[in-house]
Amino acid sequence: xxxxxxxxxxxxxxxxxxxxxxxxxxxxxxxxxxxxxxxxxxxxxxxxxxxxxxxxxxxxxxxxxxxxxxxxxxxxxxxxxxxxxxxxxxxxxxxxxxxxxxxxxxxxxxxxxxxxxxxxxxxxxxxxxxxxxxxxxxxxxxxxxxxxxxxxxxxxxxxxxxxxxxxxxxxxxxxxxxxxxxxxxxxxxxxxxxxxxxxxxxxxxxxxxxxxxxxxxxxxxxxxxxxxxxxxxxxxxxxxxxxxxxxxxxxxxxxxxxxxxxxxxxxxxxxxxxxxxxxxxxxxxxxxxxxxxxxxxxxxxxxxxxxxxxxxxxxxxxxxxxxxxxxxxxxxxxxxxxxxxxxxxxxxxxxxxxxxxxxxxxxxxxxxxxxxxxxxxxxxxxxxxxxxxxxxxxxxxxxxxxxxxxxxxxxxxxxxxxxxxxxxxxxxxxxxxxxxxxxxxxxxxxxxxxxxxxxxxxxxxxxxxxxxxxxxxxxxxxxxxxxxxxxxxxxxxxxxxxxxxxxxxxxxxxxxxxxxxxxxxxxxxxxxxxxxxxxx
Amino acid sequence: xxxxxxxxxxxxxxxxxxxxxxxxxxxxxxxxxxxxxxxxxxxxxxxxxxxxxxxxxxxxxxxxxxxxxxxxxxxxxxxxxxxxxxxxxxxxxxxxxxxxxxxxxxxxxxxxxxxxxxxxxxxxxxxxxxxxxxxxxxxxxxxxxxxxxxxxxxxxxxxxxxxxxxxxxxxxxxxxxxxxxxxxxxxxxxxxxxxxxxxxxxxxxxxxxxxxxxxxxxxxxxxxxxxxxxxxxxxxxxxxxxxxxxxxxxxxxxxxxxxxxxxxxxxxxxxxxxxxxxxxxxxxxxxxxxxxxxxxxxxxxxxxxxxxxxxxxxxxxxxxxxxxxxxxxxxxxxxxxxxxxxxxxxxxxxxxxxxxxxxxxxxxxxxxxxxxxxxxxxxxxxxxxxxxxxxxxxxxxxxxxxxxxxxxxxxxxxxxxxxxxxxxxxxxxxxxxxx
Numbered sequence: 001x002x003x004x005x006x007x008x009x010x011x012x013x014x015x016x017x018x019x020x021x022x023x024x025x026x027x028x029x030x031x032x033x034x035x036x037x038x039x040x041x042x043x044x045x046x047x048x049x050x051x052x053x054x055x056x057x058x059x060x061x062x063x064x065x066x067x068x069x070x071x072x073x074x075x076x077x078x079x080x081x082x083x084x085x086x087x088x089x090x091x092x093x094x095x096x097x098x099x100x101x102x103x104x105x106x107x108x109x110x111x112x113x114x115x116x117x118x119x120x121x122x123x124x125x126x127x128x129x130x131x132x133x134x135x136x137x138x139x140x141x142x143x144x145x146x147x148x149x150x151x152x153x154x155x156x157x158x159x160x161x162x163x164x165x166x167x168x169x170x171x172x173x174x175x176x177x178x179x180x181x182x183x184x185x186x187x188x189x190x191x192x193x194x195x196x197x198x199x200x201x202x203x204x205x206x207x208x209x210x211x212x213x214x215x216x217x218x219x220x221x222x223x224x225x226x227x228x229x230x231x232x233x234x235x236x237x238x239x240x241x242x243x244x245x246x247x248x249x250x251x252x253x254x255x256x257x258x259x260x261x262x263x264x265x266x267x268x269x270x271x272x273x274x275x276x277x278x279x280x281x282x283x284x285x286x287x288x289x290x291x292x293x294x295x296x297x298x299x300x301x302x303x304x305x306x307x308x309x310x311x312x313x314x315x316x317x318x319x320x321x322x323x324x325x326x327x328x329x330x331x332x333x334x335x336x337x338x339x340x341x342x343x344x345x346x347x348x349x350x351x352x353x354x355x356x357x358x359x360x361x362x363x364x365x366x367x368x369x370x371x372x373x374x375x376x377x378x379x380x381x382x383x384x385x386x387x388x389x390x391x392x393x394x395x396x397x398x399x400x401x402x403x404x405x406x407x408x409x410x411x412x413x414x415x416x417x418x419x420x421x422x423x424x425x426x427x428x429x430x431x432x433x434x435x436x437x438x439x440x441x442x443x444x445x446x447x448x449x450x451x452x453x454x455x456x457x458x459x460x461x462x463x464x465x466x467x468x469x470x471x472x473x474x475x476x477x478x479x480x481x482x483x484x485x486x487x488x489x490x491x492x493x494x495x496x497x498x499x500x501x502x503x504x505x506x507x508x509x510x511x512x513x514x515x516x517x518x519x520x521x522x523x524x525x526x527x528x529x530x531x532x533x534x535x536x
Numbered sequence: 537x538x539x540x541x542x543x544x545x546x547x548x549x550x551x552x553x554x555x556x557x558x559x560x561x562x563x564x565x566x567x568x569x570x571x572x573x574x575x576x577x578x579x580x581x582x583x584x585x586x587x588x589x590x591x592x593x594x595x596x597x598x599x600x601x602x603x604x605x606x607x608x609x610x611x612x613x614x615x616x617x618x619x620x621x622x623x624x625x626x627x628x629x630x631x632x633x634x635x636x637x638x639x640x641x642x643x644x645x646x647x648x649x650x651x652x653x654x655x656x657x658x659x660x661x662x663x664x665x666x667x668x669x670x671x672x673x674x675x676x677x678x679x680x681x682x683x684x685x686x687x688x689x690x691x692x693x694x695x696x697x698x699x700x701x702x703x704x705x706x707x708x709x710x711x712x713x714x715x716x717x718x719x720x721x722x723x724x725x726x727x728x729x730x731x732x733x734x735x736x737x738x739x740x741x742x743x744x745x746x747x748x749x750x751x752x753x754x755x756x757x758x759x760x761x762x763x764x765x766x767x768x769x770x771x772x773x774x775x776x777x778x779x780x781x782x783x784x785x786x787x788x789x790x791x792x793x794x795x796x797x798x799x800x801x802x803x804x805x806x807x808x809x810x811x812x813x814x815x816x817x818x819x820x821x822x823x824x825x826x827x828x829x830x831x832x833x834x835x836x837x838x839x840x841x842x843x844x845x846x847x848x849x850x851x852x853x854x855x856x857x858x859x860x861x862x863x864x865x866x867x868x869x870x871x872x873x874x875x876x877x878x879x880x881x882x883x884x885x886x887x888x889x890x891x892x893x894x895x896x897x898x899x900x901x902x903x904x905x906x907x908x909x910x911x912x913x914x915x916x917x918x919x920x921x922x923x924x925x926x927x928x929x930x931x932x933x934x935x936x937x938x939x940x941x942x943x944x945x946x947x948x949x950x951x952x953x954x955x956x957x958x959x960x961x962x963x964x965x966x967x968x969x970x971x
Binding site: 049051062087098173176177180 | 712714729734885886887888889890891892893894896897898899900901904908913917921924927928931932933934
């Protein structure tokens with residue numbers, strides 16, 4: 001759609017100009033008006049079945065469904081209007097006659113669109129007093145999804161997701177009339193690698209996650225915008241924490257990366273964020289044992305160590321380290337000849353068929369592209385081969401097998417472990433510096449399409465753990481008060497521009513919450529952005 | 537003719553002339569009665585000229601909506617390489633309606649000829665006839681007729697030697713009322729769940745398999761050969777009242793009547809003549825109480841309204857109802873209106889496709905309230921509740937099934953409120969056990 005073909009409409013008295021072909025519901029969104037809806041979803045087809053988004057269009061004989069009615073020049077639309085409100089009240093009353101009102105034990109309560117709209121404009125009481133509610137037992141749909149038919153409002157978002165987006169149509173509407181329910185194909189499970197999205201798509205508590213079942217109330221959760229550390233796709237996510245414990249990951253809309261979705265692998269990959277066996281203080285080796293110390297002492301020791309090394313160095317880094325940490329740790333060794341490698345675990349690629357360029361990638365390292373831009377190699381073996389000749393080995397939170405730990409321990413080099421967990425086999429390390437996980441710091445990842453995206457701190461760090469970029473920044477600045485050392489991740493990122501021009505000229509503010517593509521001009525970016533109106 | 541009764545002089549049998557005559561079923565028998573002459577004539581005309589002829593005739597859709605047939609055909613896009621489809625709606629599942637069944641049962645070639653002409657006019661090479669699943673007999677007869685017509689060259693690859701190709705495919709429904717709704721029917725033919733589609737796009741733009749499609753009722757298509765042979769002007773002349781309603785109409789009459797059956801009358805014939813003359817009036821000692829004139833989906837008429845009603849599209853609307861499919865349900869003074877309305881509501885609740893909220897939940901709730909009233913547990917508030925629900929179910933959904941459930945309830949309360957009151961006040965013995 002050409003952006004210059006604009007149509008002028010008035011919605012609840014607010015004039016708005018939108019591209020031709022826009023639906024009323026999206027045009028209203030642009031005017032800042034949310035038309036209540038259930039079946040409509042910007043990433044799915046619109047069946048117009050819930051009839052919740054009926055709005056008054058002046059001169060039309062009937063109320064029109066805002067989700068499928070396209071705007072027309074000069075159209076006057078009324079959402080907050082008596083006729084439309086009465087229709088919505090009617091829909092809500094009908095949706096509630098068989099809805100169990102078990103909100104106190106329902107996981108969806110607090111983020112339930114039925115609850116929200118009923119509070120907003122539903123009837124105060126029910127007139128369905130003389131009959132029992134329809135009852136059907138809970139069904140197990142698959143590895144993580146339970147179906148609670150009693151709560152279902154038959155919006156069919158789940159059916160459409162599996163059919164149109166996952167392209168594995170295992171869900172259906174079975175039966176007719178008020179006996180209808182969401183059915184699952186015989187002998188099938190809802191075990192597609194992206195099937196967890198049906199839980200997010202469900203506007204009520206009908207499809208729920210076993211993993212999250214009764215774990216927390218929605219209103220007790222703190223929500224943090226982040227990026228999935230699971231693979232090189234870089235899906236935008238929200239980390240939900242309760243009292244500093246990560247309880248759930250959910251997709252955050254980014255039309256250019258993951259639309260409204262994330263895969264089940266990424267969704268379930270959060271337990272490590274809550275590990276209790278963390279290093280909480282810097283450790284220095286005194287003789288044969290480690291002693292806890294303060295940061296000044298640890299940083300001094302690191303400085304001394306660096307000055308004493310003349311031979312080559314090796315960095316063995318995790319693929320989910322931030323761009324800032326990878327960059328500054330690399331720069332900390334700029335005096336030396338360095339072999340820097342990044343760890344890239346692999347797994348099976350699992351595309352989401354209905355969305356172009358969206359998959360759980362085989363490369364399970366969120367910042368592989370960032371690491372490569374910073375001079376790290378994806379050839380892990382190369383790093384291991386560098387060990388015997390190295391004078392210094394830095395382990396940057398890599399997951400090491402026992403044999404790898406033994407190889408490092410056997411190397412003649414001084415070993416510095418900058419990690420969240422101290423590997424058992426590296427208890428002879430010179431220096432152990434506790435660092436934060438991506439859930440405990442601000443930072444950026446560069447995805448496979450060179451889109452740099454920010455993630456934010458979702459929980460507090462354990463003990464004295466600090467981001468690796470902070471440690472490297474302090475070491476580079478040298479002992480004593482050092483205004484040149486970065487105090488924030490944004491400052492650390494700005495330092496990267498000096499050594500790697502691809503990062504220069506952009507700031508955290510430029511990246512916003514959906515990131516930007518490195519090397520792309522701002523004009524090209526603007527050109528691309530209005531293309532899709534599905535943004536929420 | 538008023539099959540299974542002999543033709544009444546007040547009837548005007550055009551489509552039903554050969555009902556009851558088994559010989560008319562065969563290809564040769566049909567040809568002997570002038571069959572396939574219309575098709576032969578059409579093949580020498582341009583498709584546009586055929587559409588013009590139908591427009592002249594004033595023929596309107598006989599399935600219920602009464603949309604002008606010629607106009608519908610002319611809405612098909614110009615051929616652009618995409619296939620066009622003709623779909624014949626033979627799902628006839630509207631309660632009270634049984635006219636299409638008789639057309640297929642006695643004169644299958646009349647329908648096939650109409651299909652061939654319509655397909656020619658809209659430039660389709662394939663016609664689907666969607667036959668109600670319960671119609672075992674008509675299906676077998678139609679199947680035999682298609683085979684015979686194809687073997688004799690009246691259908692198939694070389695239509696009567698013209699080089700035109702028209703293939704007829706019979707598709708049996710599986711028993712869902714909603715599949716008689718034209719867009720649900722398209723989904724059903726495509727192998728999907730029979731849910732009505734949102735319009736736009738209209739079937740002429742994107743119908744069966746996304747291609748331009750025209751959907752016509754059996755009776756509409758069966759009238760086409762007669763119009764082609766005798767001319768649009770002749771058909772237009774068959775009108776006793778409003779010039780917008782032309783031709784003859786098969787009326788299926790059932791209920792408390794002496795001679796139920798199909799009666800073919802000229803548009804504009806008084807309903808009174810149909811009931812009292814052709815159908816032989818009410819049962820002895822009984823008087824007319826109500827009529828549902830157009831299949832169960834239309835508002836109920838009182839006896840007074842029925843007495844003054846003229847049987848054409850405008851005449852029935854003037855008396856507060858609709859001609860619909862002209863399935864007339866006649867009820868005498870022995871009828872319990874509340875019970876009858878409950879029975880209709882229950883039907884719609886059972887048949888709702890479950891897409892739209894108002895229909896899925898509203899039809900079922902309305903049914904339960906009516907059950908409650910019949911069980912002697914009715915309350916005054918139930919009137920307002922039923923009317924509120926009906927208002928919520930009218931004009932708000934994708935198709936008109938929920939409107940159809942609301943129509944008899946609203947008209948029933950308007951015209952027979954005292955019968956509801958009798959139950960609510962305990963003056964009438966409960967017709968049902970408490971629910």
